[in-house]
Amino acid sequence: MRGADAIVRALELEGVEYIAGFQGGGLNPLWTGLRTSETIKVFAARNERLGVEIADGYARATGKVGVAMTGTGPGATNTLTGIAGAFADNIPVLLLMGQVPLAQLGKEVQQEVSASIFDTLVKWRGTMAKVEDIPSIMRRAFTALRSGSPGPVVLEMPQDVLMTEVPDGSLVYEPVGPGRKAAPAADEVAKAADLLVNAKLPVLNLGGGVLSAEAWDEAKELAELLSMPVATTLVAKGVFPEDHPLSMGMGCYPRSRYASGASLHMNRKADVVLAVGNSYRLPNGTDGRPISEGVSLIHVNADEHDLNKQYQADVPILADAKLALRAILDAVKERVGPGNGGLKEEVVAEIKQAKDKDLGAWEPVFNDTATPTNGYRVVHELAKIVDLDKTIALHDAGGSRGYMSPFWTATKPRSYLGMGGMAAMGWSLGGAIGAKLGQPDKLVVHLLGDASFGMVGMELETAVRMGLPTLTIVVNNEGTGGGLMGMDSPTGPPPDMAKLTGNWSKVAEGLGAYSERVEDPEEVGPALQRAIAATESGQAALVEVMIKPMATPGLPDDWTI
Structure with missing residues (x-):
């Protein structure tokens, strides 16, 4: 077995089905394993950037990890735009990057470009410095791709490491599975539930974290229980059905790009905002204006860097969106009691009136x-x-x-x-x-x-x-x-x-x-x-x-x- 074969086997065990990209320097050792793989289809894009964006689209449409590949040098630099897009929107894309042999690194050989060019644009970057590291690096890659807040991972694969022969069975790989998610703290859930239940008009804002956590059922149930008007970010559009009577379309509190008339109208009345999976990145998560006095913010995010970044939350919750929403929903149910809650006619009517006027124009x-x-x-x-x-x-x-x-x-x-x-x-x-x-x-x-x-x-x-x-x-x-x-x-x-x-x-x-x-x-x-x-x-x-x-x-x- 060669290092390259161990990589292909790990990809198979992690359920990878497609790899898009373009052949280039450092990738040749992979072809034998990929040609004989019964589960992975590899194909050429017309440009390495587009190979990454194909993987990006696949990941967004399925919730799975998208995989792309590129050769050394200009192939790698071509992928930067695609990786940057996946990083900005928290999309799990794995880029396999061919590299010149280890002995040539740092000697300015033809097409040598360090994978460090990706360092500010990835969730994690790994380099296969020796063949024995391949299983652990693949585990770290898929753990990062599937755990917490998603994002792209780049793996640098020196050609000589890929070609190194090892005894069969020496590079055993066990798949990491679905990844690890953080649950919310009980006291934070209680504070959030108290604010929501006692609010005059709580609104629900959903970001890409709800989509990646597949927390749409919990979001919908909570919105209907408390009759919460719902707006999404651009990345999360569709995570709450936009033909639902509580949907305002886009326009997160206090305001974000393409804010609908319904969101502008209802946001003025809000006294509690539950923002889940919204990184508050400008301008699609917010336009940066301050939160009005008297409005309480509950902010749930799986990435600690997004909490208290743009706004200091009254209740910041570091947790997976699905786990947090389920816990908050259960706590709210305890407080409102069985048979209580549900859509309020006046809220639904105002949203409809705003939508009709907005679209009518x-x-x-x-x-x-x-x-x-x-x-x-x-x-x-x-x-x-x-x-x-x-x-x-x-x-x-x-x-x-x-x-x-x-x-x-x-x-x-x-x-x-x-x-x-x-x-x-x-x-x-x-x-x-x-x-x-x-x-x-x-x-x-x-x-x-x-x-x-x-x-x-x-x-x-x-x-x-x-x-x-x-x-x-x-x-x-x-x-x-x-x-x-x-x-x-x-x-x-x-x-x-x-x-x-x-x-x-x-x-x-x-x-x-x-x-x-x-x-x-x-x-x-x-x-x-x-x-x-x-x-x-x-x-x-x-x-x-x-x-x-x-x-x-x-x-x-x-x-x-």
């Missing part, structure tokens, strides 16, 4: 017949024709995020993959491929701008080659939206920085995908239906819609019903 935009059309209408047309319960939607950076995130109704956990901490342009293409890999029976659709597609568009060929029929919607305003809207200002970017060109439907056709280009607003819906039919027949599809640039949503602070 957008109807002229959703139904605008002007040419070129707008990104909001594209999203509206898509939502009318898909089964939301059987669809996974992803947004991209910039305008596409604003067109989609506030208006897409996410009905189930992991039905909307929101990213926000790093917001890399083009992330959604790799993310969609990974999501389809993990959830092949779902329609996987992502929305991105032409500028983003221009950065990563060749990855559509991976979807075609691997038989992963994703639906790509390119909203093409022939430039960067913010740049186009600001280029006439003396303080804005010059036109040559804002304007772009390209017919991406022709590119998609060349890559083997079904493709259409749409200029008539009335043809958006029919074109999307044809593209969905193509995905149902097994072909990846792209619809390019010509749009005009528009600002993303932002209600004024004094918005009211």
Whole structure:
């Protein structure tokens, strides 16, 4: 047995099914084991960054660890953007990094790049300095990936260590299992329950920690018991069903990006906030404004670095979201008594009234017949024709995020993959491929701008080659939206920085995908239906819609019903 074979065996025992990446220096010793593996499928992305983002999308869509691989030097540096995105949103991605032989490290040989470049962007980094370390390093990696607050792990694999021969059976590996979770302290649970039960209007804010802990049932039961209006961060969108009468959509207290009218209205009345799994990262967890006097904050997070970071909590609880919510729910039940609690008609009515007014103001935009059309209408047309319960939607950076995130109704956990901490342009293409890999029976659709597609568009060929029929919607305003809207200002970017060109439907056709280009607003819906039919027949599809640039949503602070 060689070191490389021990790594492959450990991956198999940990349940890894797919590895995306690109062949490169230092990876050759792995091929024998991966070619003969009966449980792991390894395949090429068009760029190492996209290999990581495929693993990222897979992890978000399934809750499992996503795995990517890269060779030495420029391959490793290419992955930095993908790893940074996984780190910012707490996604469990394992990157296997090939490395030059140990004896050559530090001698500036061709393509030598130290794995230390990842140190500020990972939960843990390990280096296999000798073959005997492989089992312990793999255990540490999967323990870190599955325990506490998730995040990416990078493993540096020097080529000579991978090629070292050892006696069969000397590198025995036992899988670590589901990871370890911290339970809340009883006194903190009691304080939280007392505050919630005695509150006039407690609100519930859910972040990505609720999603990773799969605590959505506990969150829903607690919200219904105390009639708590619920808002989520962008990353957690869908963890609470947005068609539920208590859902406010996005807009965590005191305010976060894409705050809905319902959240603005109800947050003003809140006197207790239970924030679970929200790191309070700006701007998707909060916009940074202070918490109002007289409002108590209960903050649950599995990462001690997120507690008391942005706000000093009245009750900080270091614990897994599922364990904490279950304990708080049980304590609240004891206090309210059997048969008590439940949805309050006045709370539900106010949320509905706010939602109706907020969305009603957008109807002229959703139904605008002007040419070129707008990104909001594209999203509206898509939502009318898909089964939301059987669809996974992803947004991209910039305008596409604003067109989609506030208006897409996410009905189930992991039905909307929101990213926000790093917001890399083009992330959604790799993310969609990974999501389809993990959830092949779902329609996987992502929305991105032409500028983003221009950065990563060749990855559509991976979807075609691997038989992963994703639906790509390119909203093409022939430039960067913010740049186009600001280029006439003396303080804005010059036109040559804002304007772009390209017919991406022709590119998609060349890559083997079904493709259409749409200029008539009335043809958006029919074109999307044809593209969905193509995905149902097994072909990846792209619809390019010509749009005009528009600002993303932002209600004024004094918005009211």
